[in-house]
Amino acid sequence: MIKKASEILADMPVRQLDAVLSKQAGSLDVELTTIGISRVDTYIDGRPVLSQNVTDGTTKLHINTTSINVQMLEIVGLNTNEVVATRKVIL
Amino acid sequence: MSNITKSQNSAQKFTKTISSTRKERIGAIQTLNDFLSNSTGRLTLDDRKIVVEQALTLLERSYVHLPLKKAMHAVDPIQRLRLLQLRLDETSSNKMDPELEFHKEMIDIFTSVRDLHTNYMLPTPFSSYFAFLPFQIESYTKDNQLHFLVTKIAKGYESHLPPTFKSGVDIIYWNGVPMQRAVEINANKNAGSNLAARFARGLQRMARRPMMTSLPPDEEWVIIGYRTQDGLDLEYRQEWLVSSTPLDFSSTDSSVGSENSYNIGLDLTTDLISKMDKILFAPENVIEDELRLAKAISVKNIIEKAEGLRSVMPQFFLAKKISEDIGYIRIFSFNLPREMTTIDFINEFLRLLMQLPRKGLIIDLRGNGGGRIPAAESLLQLLTPRKITPEPYQFISSPLTLEMTCRTTWLNSWTPSLTESVTTGSSFSRGFPITTTNEANNLGQQYHGPVILITDALCYSATDLFAAGFQDHQIGNILGIDGNTGAGGANVWEHSLLKDMLTGSKYELKSLPSNLNMRVSIRRNVRVGEYAGTPIEDLGITPDIRHNMTSRDLRKMLN
Numbered sequence: 001m002i003k004k005a006s007e008i009l010a011d012m013p014v015r016q017l018d019a020v021l022s023k024q025a026g027s028l029d030v031e032l033t034t035i036g037i038s039r040v041d042t043y044i045d046g047r048p049v050l051s052q053n054v055t056d057g058t059t060k061l062h063i064n065t066t067s068i069n070v071q072m073l074e075i076v077g078l079n080t081n082e083v084v085a086t087r088k089v090i091l
Numbered sequence: 092m093s094n095i096t097k098s099q100n101s102a103q104k105f106t107k108t109i110s111s112t113r114k115e116r117i118g119a120i121q122t123l124n125d126f127l128s129n130s131t132g133r134l135t136l137d138d139r140k141i142v143v144e145q146a147l148t149l150l151e152r153s154y155v156h157l158p159l160k161k162a163m164h165a166v167d168p169i170q171r172l173r174l175l176q177l178r179l180d181e182t183s184s185n186k187m188d189p190e191l192e193f194h195k196e197m198i199d200i201f202t203s204v205r206d207l208h209t210n211y212m213l214p215t216p217f218s219s220y221f222a223f224l225p226f227q228i229e230s231y232t233k234d235n236q237l238h239f240l241v242t243k244i245a246k247g248y249e250s251h252l253p254p255t256f257k258s259g260v261d262i263i264y265w266n267g268v269p270m271q272r273a274v275e276i277n278a279n280k281n282a283g284s285n286l287a288a289r290f291a292r293g294l295q296r297m298a299r300r301p302m303m304t305s306l307p308p309d310e311e312w313v314i315i316g317y318r319t320q321d322g323l324d325l326e327y328r329q330e331w332l333v334s335s336t337p338l339d340f341s342s343t344d345s346s347v348g349s350e351n352s353y354n355i356g357l358d359l360t361t362d363l364i365s366k367m368d369k370i371l372f373a374p375e376n377v378i379e380d381e382l383r384l385a386k387a388i389s390v391k392n393i394i395e396k397a398e399g400l401r402s403v404m405p406q407f408f409l410a411k412k413i414s415e416d417i418g419y420i421r422i423f424s425f426n427l428p429r430e431m432t433t434i435d436f437i438n439e440f441l442r443l444l445m446q447l448p449r450k451g452l453i454i455d456l457r458g459n460g461g462g463r464i465p466a467a468e469s470l471l472q473l474l475t476p477r478k479i480t481p482e483p484y485q486f487i488s489s490p491l492t493l494e495m496t497c498r499t500t501w502l503n504s505w506t507p508s509l510t511e512s513v514t515t516g517s518s519f520s521r522g523f524p525i526t527t528t529n530e531a532n533n534l535g536q537q538y539h540g541p542v543i544l545i546t547d548a549l550c551y552s553a554t555d556l557f558a559a560g561f562q563d564h565q566i567g568n569i570l571g572i573d574g575n576t577g578a579g580g581a582n583v584w585e586h587s588l589l590k591d592m593l594t595g596s597k598y599e600l601k602s603l604p605s606n607l608n609m610r611v612s613i614r615r616n617v618r619v620g621e622y623a624g625t626p627i628e629d630l631g632i633t634p635d636i637r638h639n640m641t642s643r644d645l646r647k648m649l650n
Contacts, residue, residue, distance in 0.1 A: 001644045002453065005543045005570050006417050008636065009451035012541030012567065016449060074535070077476070086476040088535035 017077045017085040025068060028091070030061040030075075037077035037085060044070050101251055101330050105225065109247035112378050116370050123222055123311045123331035130216045132190025138604035139193055140179050145586060145601060146197065146211070146609060147172045152491035152598065153589065155581060155615045156628055158518060160204040163629055171200045195306055201609075205284040206628070207292075207358040207551055208583040208612040210304050214605035217302040221334045221367055224298035224313065225252075228262060230274075232639035239263075239270045239294070240645050241317070245371040253327045255319050259646065263324065264316025265297065273297070283548070284629040287573040291548035292361070300331075301363040307333075334367075352588050354464045354525050355426075356552030358579060359610065361460030362426050369406060377405040385428070390435040400446055403439060410443040418447025421455040425553045426462030433466045437534070440470060444538055452538060455545040457572060461552030464582065468526040468553075471560045472534055474542050479531040479564060482556060483522025484582055484614035488512035491598045492520070499592055522617060525582060542567040546634055551577035556616060558632040563620030571634025580627025581612030589613075 016035035021028060032040065035056050042050045042063060049063050063073075070091050077085035102120045109117065134142070150157060151169050161167060175196060179187075187193075194213055201211040212218060225245035230237050239262045244252065265273035278293025300308055312330040319325065369377065384404060387393050393403045402408040409421040420443060427436055444452070452474075461467070472479050486492040486505055493509040496502040508521035524531075544561050546554075546569055555576050562569060586609040590600040603609070618625045 001545065001570070001572070001638055001640065002413060002419070002647075004636075004638050005453045005545060006413060006451065008543050008568055008570065009417060009453070009541050012451075012543075014450050014541060015539040017536075017539050077539075083476045085539045086536045087539075 013084075015077065015079075015085045017075060017087050019073075019075055019087055019089055021073070021089060021091070023091060026065055028061075028063040028065060028070075028073065030063065030073070032059045032061065032075070033057070034059065034077060034085075037079055039078045041076045041078065043074040043076070045072055046074075101225075101248075102332050104251045105245070105248050105332065108250065109245075110375060112375060112382070113246065113370055116378070118335040121333050121335065123307060123333055126220060126222075126333040127307060127311075130220075132194075132214070132217075133605050134190055134193065134214065134607075135604075136179065136182065136184045136187050139187070140176070141601055141604060142197065142607060143172055143176045143179060145603060146200070147176070148491075148598070148600060149586060149589070149609055149611045150209075152489050153487065153495075153611060153613055154204075154209065155485070155487040155519070155612050156204065156206055156209075157487065159626070159628060160206065164203070164205050166203040168200050168203055171203070175200070191306065198306060202280070202282045205282050205289075206581075206612055207282050207284075207288075207360065207577065207579055208356070208581050208610060209282075210359055210610045212303050212359075212608040212610065213306075214603075214607035217307070218606060218608075219335065220302045220307075221363070222300040222302060222307055222331050223334065223367060223371070224329055224331060225371065226258075226298060227368065227372060228294060228297060229645055230294055230640065231642045231645050233642060237271050238642065239274070240642060242645055242648070243372040246375075253325070255323065255325055256315075256317060256327055259320050261318045262315060263318050264314075264326070266310065266314050267316075270316075284578045285548075285575050285631055287548035287575045288551075288577040288631070291573060291577070295361065295364060295549065299364045299367060301360060301367070303363060304360045307331075353584065354582065355584075356461045356464050356467075356556060356579065356582055356616075357426055358460035358549075358551035358577060361458070361549055361551060361577075362424060362462070365424060365458060365460060366406075373405070380405045390431055391438075394435060394439050394442060397439075397442060400443060402443060404436070407436065408439060408443055410447065412448060413453065414448070416448050416450035417453065418444075418451070419453045419455065420444065420447070421457075422459055424459055424462050425464075425467045425557075426460070427466055433463060433469060433530070436463075436466045437469055437473075441473060441534075441537060444473065449538075449540045451540055452542045453545060454542060456550050456554050456558065457545060457547040458549045459551075459554040460549060460577075461554045461556075461579065464553050464556060465526040465530055466553070467557040468560060469530050469534075470557065471564060471566065472532050473537040474561075475564050475566045476536050477564045477566075479528075479560065480619040481524035481526040481528060481531045482559065482616045482619055483524055484616045485519040485522045486614055487519060488517055491593070494596050494598055495589070495592050496520075498596065519615070525614075544569045546571050546573075546576050546632065548573035548575060548577055550632075552579035552581070552583070555579050555627050555632055559618050559622070559627055562632060562635075563618055563622055565620075568635040569632065570636050570638055572638060572640055574637065575631040575633060578627060578629050578631030580616050580630075582614040582616070583610050584613040585610050 018033040225248040227243040278289040281292040283289030496505040
């Protein structure tokens with residue numbers, strides 16, 4: 001049973017979308033580690049702020065924030081225009 | 092067959108050899124014969140009339156699956172209750188049937204609808220007792236034939252068994268009946284709504300009878316025919332044992348407004364059996380961990396201090412690494428005790444998940460009878476980038492359900508469509524979710540690797556809901572040990588909860604005698620996504636891929 005489940009998993013695509021954040025006044029530095037994602041769109045408190053192509057590995061983003069009271073960063077990972085991974089980070 | 096060994100005085104022997112931790116939970120043990128000699132019912136004729144009247148009200152005026160069940164299983168529980176009512180009206184106290192016969196008929200009527208949510212629960216003294224045989228049986232397939240393996244022996248009972256009867260033997264006969272046939276006969280006495288669900292419960296209940304929901308076994312002992320691993324065919328006689336301590340039935344919280352009371356989707360019998368199995372078979376440290384958690388003032392603090400893959404909630408989770416790339420989490424139950432929050436449950440799942448490999452995850456739901464609906468539905472978000480649409484729940488249209496939703500603030504959303512149904516003739520209300528959209532999505536995806544789900548026919552209700560959500564949101568494939576899940580598509584309420592809600596109304600219910608209880612499917616759920624609008628009840632969740640358990644699978648788990 002476990003062997004069969006493992007074989008099925010081996011045929012499925014692997015994704016990764018990790019984010020390490022550094023918050024400054026008026027901006028955010030985000031270090032992303034991704035696998036199986038070609039583009040990330042980012043949103044702060046529901047508003048779109050940045051869209052950037054990525055490749056497997058580490059990508060650094062710098063995001064300007066207009067308000068100092070930002071509460072949530074949402075990162076949406078896409079592959080050929082299909083949403084394949086998301087991550088919400090409470091700021 | 093030869094070498095019949097009688098297990099005399101097995102109850103006293105077991106009481107002496109079981110560990111003190113287990114004894115604390117299982118209580119004194121007696122034989123079925125001793126139990127039946129000392130346990131007589133206390134229901135008067137008037138009590139019985141009240142019981143039947145209340146069952147009629149519940150099933151006729153609030154049971155959401157009644158039209159489906161009448162059609163699908165060609166049954167008429169309402170007419171059967173009316174006939175029983177008539178018989179009681181025509182009898183006198185000194186001529187009424189023995190009490191067990193009355194319970195037998197009531198159980199039979201409730202079982203006829205093949206709905207594990209809709210239960211007749213026996214009164215005192217039966218409800219506090221549990222009949223069991225001291226081993227566990229699981230099935231596997233070999234050469235297209237079903238076999239039945241003894242996978243576990245109750246801790247402390249090993250020395251009271253014949254030396255040749257141990258985990259790893261195949262059971263081939265049960266009181267002289269070939270084992271598969273014996274399971275099929277037992278399956279027909281159970282309420283599983285599809286064949287796979289019925290068979291799984293038939294097997295599960297060969298050696299377990301919680302008397303809260305089942306009658307005591309007819310036979311006082313069982314002659315077990317078994318084949319040893321060396322190929323010897325032998326027999327031994329095992330008495331049914333009865334434990335006397337009430338098991339923790341944590342979903343019984345009938346006070347209005349309590350979270351547990353109105354958001355439960357649970358196969359009660361499977362849940363009781365699962366709790367009993369933990370006491371009989373789990374390693375000592377698991378029993379101790381469970382007790383520690385039960386006594387904890389703050390579950391949150393325990394989770395924050397926890398390290399490693401040993402779960403602080405062993406009654407709910409087992410996590411391990413299968414390989415460098417693949418992790419495994421078994422979820423035994425969603426039936427959280429009332430003092431545990433859904434957030435505590437999700438945080439412990441998340442804590443374990445974050446320590447597992449990232450390239451593949453197996454979530455194993457086998458044997459999970461359900462529990463708290465938001466606990467199951469809120470986990471889905473952690474595994475998918477998709478926004479989770481919680482499944483909507485509908486009442487049946489009836490004057491009673493309309494009255495109830497009008498009188499209860501948190502049910503007001505259902506009122507307009509139930510009012511409309513008077514003119515439209517609609518059978519059901521509109522559907523609204525039990526898990527809020529925020530609860531289902533506030534954390535978002537936390538695991539990004541591929542996921543596979545393992546199900547079996549014991550998966551029920553909140554667990555069906557999890558499997559349906561897994562499929563409807565295209566999280567991954569479902570690998571089924573059986574051809575279907577248990578197919579429980581409803582939220583279940585107890586009589587006492589309905590009674591509280593309807594106090595002072597024209598549908599006011601009466602108190603049930605002797606701690607007797609009933610449950611009923613009150614709101615049915617339908618699927619979302621590709622299967623939008625499809626009920627789960629009776630249809631279940633068909634796995635994407637089938638896998639018949641092999642002896643290797645079971646023996647590997649033994650090790």
